[in-house]
Amino acid sequence: MTIKSKSGKWASAGLVSALASSLCCITPILALISGASGAASTFSWVEPIRPYLIGITLLTLAFAWYQILKPKTKEEIECDCDDDGKLPFIQTKRFLGIVTLFAALMLAFPYYSDIFYPVNKKEVVIVDSSNIGNASFSIKGMTCTSCEVHVNHAVNELDGIIEVNSSYKKANATVKFDNSKTSIEEIEKAINSTGYKVTDKK
Numbered sequence: 001m002t003i004k005s006k007s008g009k010w011a012s013a014g015l016v017s018a019l020a021s022s023l024c025c026i027t028p029i030l031a032l033i034s035g036a037s038g039a040a041s042t043f044s045w046v047e048p049i050r051p052y053l054i055g056i057t058l059l060t061l062a063f064a065w066y067q068i069l070k071p072k073t074k075e076e077i078e079c080d081c082d083d084d085g086k087l088p089f090i091q092t093k094r095f096l097g098i099v100t101l102f103a104a105l106m107l108a109f110p111y112y113s114d115i116f117y118p119v120n121k122k123e124v125v126i127v128d129s130s131n132i133g134n135a136s137f138s139i140k141g142m143t144c145t146s147c148e149v150h151v152n153h154a155v156n157e158l159d160g161i162i163e164v165n166s167s168y169k170k171a172n173a174t175v176k177f178d179n180s181k182t183s184i185e186e187i188e189k190a191i192n193s194t195g196y197k198v199t200d201k202k
Contacts, residue, residue: 010060010061010063010064010067011060011061011064011090011095011096011099011100012090012099013056013060014056014057014060014061014064014099014100014103015099015102015103017053017056017057017060018053018057018102018103018106018107019106020046020053021046021050021053021054021057021106021107022106022107022109022110026106026109026113026146046143050143054107057103057107061096061099061100061103064096064099065096065100068093068096109146110144110145110146111145113144113145113146113149114145114146114149117149117150117153128180131178131179131180132162132176132177132178132179133176133177133178133179133184134174134175134176134177135174135175135177135184135187135201135202136172136173136174136175136201136202137172137173137174137175137187137188137191137198137200137201138171138172138198138199138200138201139151139166139171139172139173139191139196139197139198139199140171140196140197140198140199141195141196141197142166142167142168142171142196143168144168145168147166147168147196148166148167148168149166150194150196151164151166151173151191151194151196152164152165152166152173154190154191154193154194155173155175155187155190155191157190158177158181158182158186158187158190159181159182160177160178160179160180160181160182161175161176161177161178161182161187162176162177162178163175163176164176173191175187184201188201
């Protein structure tokens with residue numbers, strides 16, 4: 001096996017680990033697009049091992065670049081000959097560059113995932129300020145900013161929502177709403193429809 005072919009295998013391994021590390025963040029987007037929003041938390045189990053998958057991705061891609069860029073020994077030059085002098089695309093620097101760029105995009109996905117969600121914020125006309133309510137929901141299953149955006153989007157679909165803020169780090173969502181147009185129960189139902197689960201509310 002040549003150095004070049006080894007680099008192609010390491011690049012493929014890096015690509016797979018990058019995709020695996022982003023499953024928990026990509027799933028909410030795919031669930032929204034497909035209309036199966038309840039599947040958003042399907043890969044939330046990946047989150048605890050995501051740092052390890054990111055580490056594997058970086059190490060495999062770094063090793064692939066090392067394999068492809070390090071100087072060849074005399075023996076490797078003598079036996080690294082192809083009949084037509086051309087390497088398969090998967091063994092080229094271009095392929096490795098594409099894989100590295102794609103892996104970087106996958107690893108950074110949680111930080112720009114909100115661009116895939118339609119803007120559904122709306123202006124709410126408040127007739128009576130005594131109808132304004134605030135509620136806080138403890139939520140199980142959110143693992144990244146993509147989850148936050150998914151919950152915010154689902155809640156904002158309801159009438160009477162003035163403001164909603166979700167936090168995967170705090171595992172909660174706070175909602176300001178007009179209780180003449182919606183209720184805590186409806187908000188809870190909207191959150192649960194995403195696949196994440198409300199464990200407590202107040």
